[in-house]
Amino acid sequence: MKPLTRRQMAWRAAQDLEDGAYVNLGIGLPTLCSDFVPEGREIVFHSENGILGMGPAPKPGEEDPDLINAGKQLTTLVPGGTYFHHNDAFLMIRGGHLDVALLGAFEVSQGGDLANWTTEDPNFPPGVGGAMDLAVGAREVRVLVEHTTKDGKPRIRKSCVYPLTAPHCVKRIYTNLAVLDVTREGIVVREMVAGLDLAGLQALTEATLILANDWKKLEAPAV
Amino acid sequence: MIDKRVRTLAEAVAGIKDGATVLCSGFGAVGEPVELLNALRDTGVRDLVCVANNAGTGDEGLAGLIRDGRVRKIVCSFPRTTDPHCFEAAYKAGKIELEIVPQGTLSERMRAGAAGIGGFFVKTSAGTKLGRGKETREIDGELYVLEKPIRGDAALCRADRADRWGNLTYRKSARNFNPLMAMAADLTVVQVREIVDLGSLDPECVATPGIFVDRIVVA
Numbered sequence: 001m002k003p004l005t006r007r008q009m010a011w012r013a014a015q016d017l018e019d020g021a022y023v024n025l026g027i028g029l030p031t032l033c034s035d036f037v038p039e040g041r042e043i044v045f046h047s048e049n050g051i052l053g054m055g056p057a058p059k060p061g062e063e064d065p066d067l068i069n070a071g072k073q074l075t076t077l078v079p080g081g082t083y084f085h086h087n088d089a090f091l092m093i094r095g096g097h098l099d100v101a102l103l104g105a106f107e108v109s110q111g112g113d114l115a116n117w118t119t120e121d122p123n124f125p126p127g128v129g130g131a132m133d134l135a136v137g138a139r140e141v142r143v144l145v146e147h148t149t150k151d152g153k154p155r156i157r158k159s160c161v162y163p164l165t166a167p168h169c170v171k172r173i174y175t176n177l178a179v180l181d182v183t184r185e186g187i188v189v190r191e192m193v194a195g196l197d198l199a200g201l202q203a204l205t206e207a208t209l210i211l212a213n214d215w216k217k218l219e220a221p222a223v
Numbered sequence: 224m225i226d227k228r229v230r231t232l233a234e235a236v237a238g239i240k241d242g243a244t245v246l247c248s249g250f251g252a253v254g255e256p257v258e259l260l261n262a263l264r265d266t267g268v269r270d271l272v273c274v275a276n277n278a279g280t281g282d283e284g285l286a287g288l289i290r291d292g293r294v295r296k297i298v299c300s301f302p303r304t305t306d307p308h309c310f311e312a313a314y315k316a317g318k319i320e321l322e323i324v325p326q327g328t329l330s331e332r333m334r335a336g337a338a339g340i341g342g343f344f345v346k347t348s349a350g351t352k353l354g355r356g357k358e359t360r361e362i363d364g365e366l367y368v369l370e371k372p373i374r375g376d377a378a379l380c381r382a383d384r385a386d387r388w389g390n391l392t393y394r395k396s397a398r399n400f401n402p403l404m405a406m407a408a409d410l411t412v413v414q415v416r417e418i419v420d421l422g423s424l425d426p427e428c429v430a431t432p433g434i435f436v437d438r439i440v441v442a
Contacts, residue, residue: 048326049250049399065253066397072251072305083395085402085430086250086276087334090327094347125314126323127301128353133327136346167350 001195003147003176008220011036013102013144013174017043024048024093024134026103026116027071029144033102036223046098048130050089053081070130093130094137101138103131105145105170107160110207112170112182114143115162128165135166147175148204156180156187157206177201179218186210191218227389227439228418232262235412235440239377241268242295246333246375246404247275247285251304254397256381256414257284258442263379264288270295274333274373276326276400278302278310289313298373300326323353328370330403336372337406337435345370378408382431385415386422389436390429398430405435414442 004012010032017023017033019041025031034056037043045054048070055076058064062076069075077083092098107115114135118126135141145155156173173180178201179191188210192201198211229235236259239245245263249255264287271294278297279286288294290309297319302310313319324332325347335343344367348354358369380401382391391413393401405411413436 047396049253049396051396064395066395068251068253068396072253077395083393083398085398086326086330086400087403090330094327094345125302125311125321127299127303128323128325129301130326132325132347132351132353136349137327163352164350166347 001193001200003193004218004220005176007032007223009144009174009176011220011223012179012218013142014038016142016172017041017100019043021099022046022052022097024098024101024138026101026131026134028104030102030104031069031071046089046092047075048089048093050084050086051075051077051081052084053078055081090130090133093133096137096139098138100140100142101134102142102144103134105143105155106162107155107157108143108145108170108173108182109157109159110187111168113160113167114141114165114170115160116165118163120163131165135169140171141169142172142174143170144174147177154204154206177204177218180209188212189215191216193218226387227433227436228387229438229440232258232414232440232442233265235259235414235438236263236266236379238410239263239266239268242270243268243376244272244274244374246378246408247273248378248380248400248404249285250276250396250399252280252284254381254393254399254401255280255284256379259379259412259414259440260284260288264291264293269293272296272298274298274329274375276300276329277304278307280304281306282309286310289319292318294319296320296322298322298324298329300324300329325353329373330400332370332373333403333407336374337403340372342369342371344368373407375404375408377410377412378404380405380411380413382413382415384417384419384424385413385436385439386419386424386433388421389413389433389439390424391415391431391436392424392428393430402431405431411436412438412440414440417441
């Protein structure tokens with residue numbers, strides 16, 4: 001079994017972004033997805049700090065200190081991009097104007113609950129940013145997450161242990177081992193990496209998995 | 224004649240009292256009125272409640288106010304921004320109260336404060352720890368949480384250009400919370416890069432009409 005790398009996970013998630021979609025990429029791993037938009041598709045990336053049409057990181061010499069992304073890194077604007085204030089940025093988020101939010105997670109539950117804002121570690125003050133707004137507001141919430149924690153504990157659980165960002169919001173999960181859909185019947189395995197079978201994947205997952213009849217091998221190029 | 228220009232930063236922040244609620248604009252350090260916040264610190268004012276997206280970057284601006292113990296409470300969505308060491312030290316020492324508000328709710332609460340709206344129902348935080356203890360209502364089959372408005376005694380903002388009426392334009396993502404906070408306070412003070420002649424800002428490009436602005440200063 002060969003798990004996907006983080007870049008390959010981002011590549012896989014990017015393949016599902018449709019031409020013309022308005023998309024918000026969460027901080028961290030999801031941000032990488034913008035590097036892998038399939039050629040010929042126009043995707044408009046939204047940033048919570050008032051940008052539609054966010055482009056790649058600036059080339060040397062093109063940096064503008066007034067132009068940053070949600071992770072406070074320097075970014076650029078593509079032709080056709082626009083700026084607006086925070087209230088409009090979150091009106092777009094909460095009001096269902098974004099087609100997809102691709103978010104990171106600590107845990108996702110069988111029912112699609114998302115936990116991605118606090119581990120309640122007393123060493124760190126909590127912070128939520130725009131996570132809860134994205135989780136309740138985007139038309140479709142998809143999650144990018146390593147299948148297990150570093151010490152092998154499942155992140156796809158029967159119910160979340162960490163505090164929720166929002167209940168029942170996640171539709172699709174991309175992990176380094178599988179592509180999963182949250183459905184009324186339970187979590188359906190759409191794709192799995194080669195060398196893994198349902199029993200093997202189930203052993204790394206707390207939620208009960210259902211194998212789709214037409215499941216495919218999860219493959220990604222070396223990116 | 225309407226002339227909102229003031230000459231010095233000290234004049235710009237004059238009259239903000241101990242215990243005031245101050246809306247501090249910016250997303251991280253971008254769009255943050257650093258010089259106004261430094262001037263506010265220099266007045267010696269204390270016991271402030273600051274409303275901001277983050278809790279200060281580096282040592283200047285909001286971070287400096289926190290470092291010097293002037294902020295009793297911060298209301299923000301995400302305190303751990305780039306280089307938040309002043310806030311972290313105050314938080315660990317138990318010297319600052321923290322209220323976490325989801326970013327869109329923070330923004331909408333100020334809009335409500337600006338618009339004379341006494342509260343609103345929002346889906347964000349329903350069914351989570353941050354929604355606990357708040358009044359909820361089911362509307363068309365979905366659960367909403369009641370949120371109340373926020374108004375500031377003062378708002379400190381940053382814009383790119385202004386005229387003497389206080390009309391403002393912004394630059395790129397430095398707009399962020401500025402137009403919103405400018406509307407939501409009793410006293411709105413704005414630092415700008417440049418003041419231009421009345422009539423020379425393109426009216427189609429003014430993002431904050433001067434009605435919301437009380438003082439402008441070049442910094």
